[in-house]
Amino acid sequence: xxxxxxxxxxxxxxxxxxxxxxxxxxxxxxxxxxxxxxxxxxxxxxxxxxxxxxxxxxxxxxxxxxxxxxxxxxxxxxxxxxxxxxxxxxxxxxxxxxxxxxxxxxxxxxxxxxxxxxxxxxxxxxxxxxxxxxxxxxxxxxxxxxxxxxxxxxxxxxxxxxxxxxxxxxxxxxxxxxxxxxxxxxxxxxxxxxxxxxxxxxxxxxx
Numbered sequence: 001x002x003x004x005x006x007x008x009x010x011x012x013x014x015x016x017x018x019x020x021x022x023x024x025x026x027x028x029x030x031x032x033x034x035x036x037x038x039x040x041x042x043x044x045x046x047x048x049x050x051x052x053x054x055x056x057x058x059x060x061x062x063x064x065x066x067x068x069x070x071x072x073x074x075x076x077x078x079x080x081x082x083x084x085x086x087x088x089x090x091x092x093x094x095x096x097x098x099x100x101x102x103x104x105x106x107x108x109x110x111x112x113x114x115x116x117x118x119x120x121x122x123x124x125x126x127x128x129x130x131x132x133x134x135x136x137x138x139x140x141x142x143x144x145x146x147x148x149x150x151x152x153x154x155x156x157x158x159x160x161x162x163x164x165x166x167x168x169x170x171x172x173x174x175x176x177x178x179x180x181x182x183x184x185x186x187x188x189x190x191x192x193x194x195x196x197x198x199x200x201x202x203x204x205x206x207x
Contacts, residue, residue, distance in 0.1 A: 016060045016112065017057065017108055020091075021087055021091035021094055022087070023087075023088040023091040023092060027091070027095060027096075028092065029157055029158040029160070030158070032157045032158045032161065034158065035153065035156050035158070037153055037155060037156060041153040041155075041156070043102075044152075044153065045100050045152055045156050045159050046097055046100035046101060046102025046103075047205050048148050048151060048159070048205075049100065049159060049162075050093075050097055050103070050104060050105055050205070051148075052093045052145070052148065052163065052166065053093035053097060053104055053204075054108055054111055054201075055144070055200070055201075055204075056086050056089045056090040056093060057090065057108045057111060057112050058111050058112065058115040058200060059082075059083070059137075060083060060086055060087065061111075061113070061114075061116040061119060062115045062116070062118060062122075063080070063083035063086065063119060063134070064083060064116060065116040065119025065120035065122070065123060066079050066119040066120070066122055066123040066130050066133070066134065067079040067080050067083065068119075068120060068123065069119075069122075069123025069124045069130075070123050070130055071126070074180055075130060075180055075181075078131065078176055078180050079130075082138075082173045082177075085169050085173070092162045092165075092166070093162065096162055099158070100159075105203070105204040106207045107207050119133075128182065129183055131178070131180050131182030131183070132183035132184060132185050133185065134173065134177040134182060135173075135175075135177035135178050135182045136185050136189075136193060138173045140190075140193060140194060140197055141170045142174070144201065145164075145166055145167040146167060148163050
């Protein structure tokens with residue numbers, strides 16, 4: 001990992017945190033009519049989408065860190081492709097937060113820095129563990145998104161369409177990582193990942 005890689009990574013980080021994200025795909029549910037929700041329902045939906053947006057910020061950081069330290073070109077391509085789709089998710093959640101009258105998490109810079117460091121460390125362990133980390137991350141994200149689908153207001157079809165498509169994309173990322181040779185992570189590592197995820201989701205929901 002050279003100086004150029006660090007400069008590129010720093011630039012990507014600034015763009016992720018402070019520049020508007022863009023999507024090449026249509027935003028799921030954009031043609032749906034806005035639901036007539038109560039203030040408490042809109043606040044809940046906005047908070048959940050804020051958590052999802054922060055999750056995508058963390059995903060960008062993880063995959064950029066992992067791709068920077070990946071050794072195998074196939075692993076690097078898989079990570080970069082996942083990162084591109086996560087950028088779309090970032091755009092979708094950002095727009096939906098604005099539509100709901102919410103705001104992005106104040107903790108995003110902190111979570112980005114921590115996630116980038118974790119991703120770079122995972123990549124340094126070797127491509128099998130790097131891809132295994134990607135697969136396990138995506139599995140946990142799928143469960144997290146399914147939980148949000150259960151909590152979102154039933155009439156909020158716009159948010160539900162976004163979360164549903166994100167869930168499908170994340171599941172495909174996990175499958176791709178395993179197909180490229182990702183290793184199954186030890187149980188203690190999975191538990192640590194779940195614990196750190198709870199810290200992120202709880203912090204982003206409130207702040």
